[in-house]
Amino acid sequence: MIIGIPKEIKNGETRVSVTPALVARCVSLGATVLVQKGAGMPAGFADAEYAASGAKIESKARTIWKNAELIVKVKEPLESEYGLLQNGQTLFTYLHLAAVPDLAKVLLKKNVLGIAYETIEARDGSLPLLKPMSQIAGRLSLQIGAYFLQSQNGGSGVLLGGVPGVKSGAVAIVGAGNSGAHACRIAAGMGARVTILDLDTRKLDMIDDLYRGAVTTLAANPANIEAAVANADLVVGAVLIPGAKAPVVVTRQMVRQMRPGSVLVDIAVDQGGCMETIRPTSHESPTYKRDGVVHYAVPNMPAMVGRTSTIALTQATEPFLVRFIEKGVKSAIEETQGLAKGVNTRDGKIVNTAVAKALGYA
Numbered sequence: 001m002i003i004g005i006p007k008e009i010k011n012g013e014t015r016v017s018v019t020p021a022l023v024a025r026c027v028s029l030g031a032t033v034l035v036q037k038g039a040g041m042p043a044g045f046a047d048a049e050y051a052a053s054g055a056k057i058e059s060k061a062r063t064i065w066k067n068a069e070l071i072v073k074v075k076e077p078l079e080s081e082y083g084l085l086q087n088g089q090t091l092f093t094y095l096h097l098a099a100v101p102d103l104a105k106v107l108l109k110k111n112v113l114g115i116a117y118e119t120i121e122a123r124d125g126s127l128p129l130l131k132p133m134s135q136i137a138g139r140l141s142l143q144i145g146a147y148f149l150q151s152q153n154g155g156s157g158v159l160l161g162g163v164p165g166v167k168s169g170a171v172a173i174v175g176a177g178n179s180g181a182h183a184c185r186i187a188a189g190m191g192a193r194v195t196i197l198d199l200d201t202r203k204l205d206m207i208d209d210l211y212r213g214a215v216t217t218l219a220a221n222p223a224n225i226e227a228a229v230a231n232a233d234l235v236v237g238a239v240l241i242p243g244a245k246a247p248v249v250v251t252r253q254m255v256r257q258m259r260p261g262s263v264l265v266d267i268a269v270d271q272g273g274c275m276e277t278i279r280p281t282s283h284e285s286p287t288y289k290r291d292g293v294v295h296y297a298v299p300n301m302p303a304m305v306g307r308t309s310t311i312a313l314t315q316a317t318e319p320f321l322v323r324f325i326e327k328g329v330k331s332a333i334e335e336t337q338g339l340a341k342g343v344n345t346r347d348g349k350i351v352n353t354a355v356a357k358a359l360g361y362a
């Protein structure tokens, strides 16, 4: 099997889809791995390390896309890569197709077997390839929020942890899954006043048990969300309906009630965002102000910590990649628990129900 690892080209992306150690494992199983020159550099992995692990270093992305039957990436192909996708090729990456209908059309037209990291399911229904990046994004959301609350960065000048005699900042987190729970952990660690909301009461039970009242848990109904947002210095959006476009849980009306200079971090922007006033931003230009509130909505936040993220991501993708090499992609899909749920496009059709619904194909 020939596996291609192109350099990521999304704005500010620093992750790479394999480490040298993973290349060595793939090669030991009989695969040929083509790695684009410089692909691992932003994450601190030199070409020489990949070469020493048995990779073939290719200077051009085009050569990799043309020759590999399996392309392993981190982010979805961008428009400039659409033409590089080969007919019938297998693509293993984060796709988030609900947010990029044009890419879905390309994958269908080219009969690409598109396996999305974010919809692969573990036995218990959890999402093992989304989890590590969500945890990272959740933890980052607090340091980002704290940074943009600083006066010089356009914020209201609130110190989230407060200081003795001055009340600490208020953080509202909507969604208590992987990213929300990790945002909560850092927010509580900073000494902020934290409110976390979810529809799933089991998630709230867990948070309540863990923090023993130090964090407020609330059912995510519109009235509770509105009250929490109005009082918050920082709102973190962390909801997910797997494969589907994110539901809007924070409306413009709620945002208007916030103090000027307060901050929104919408982690769910990769699924279209869960705040009415959100639009995607980039690492180059990460924020904009609307209604006096700082909006942050970078869809690839883990790229800020490319080395940690690359190691965390590749540890999660490794078992699947190994199965692809050992069994062949098609048999691996049939035989590996949860992998079929990862298949978003196959033979010119959208085969994941939630993705098909979100894109209006079902």
Ligand SMILES: NC(=O)c1ccc[n+]([C@@H]2O[C@H](COP(=O)([O-])OP(=O)(O)OC[C@H]3O[C@@H](n4cnc5c(N)ncnc54)[C@H](O)[C@@H]3O)[C@@H](O)[C@H]2O)c1
Binding pocket: 118, 130, 131, 133, 134, 135, 137, 174, 175, 176, 177, 178, 179, 180, 197, 198, 199, 200, 203, 220, 238, 239, 240, 241, 246, 247, 249, 266, 267, 268, 269, 270, 271, 298, 299, 300, 301, 302
């Ligand atoms: N921006 C980035 O860089 C980045 C990085 C990683 C993950 N993400 C995204 O973050 C989002 C969250 O991922 P996750 O792994 O934390 O998901 P998760 O499934 O672990 O948690 C989502 C939570 O949202 C809750 N939820 C669903 N609908 C809700 C609603 N209407 N109101 C309140 N809660 C609701 C669910 O009950 C669940 O607890 C996803 O869109 C994911 O793709 C973005």
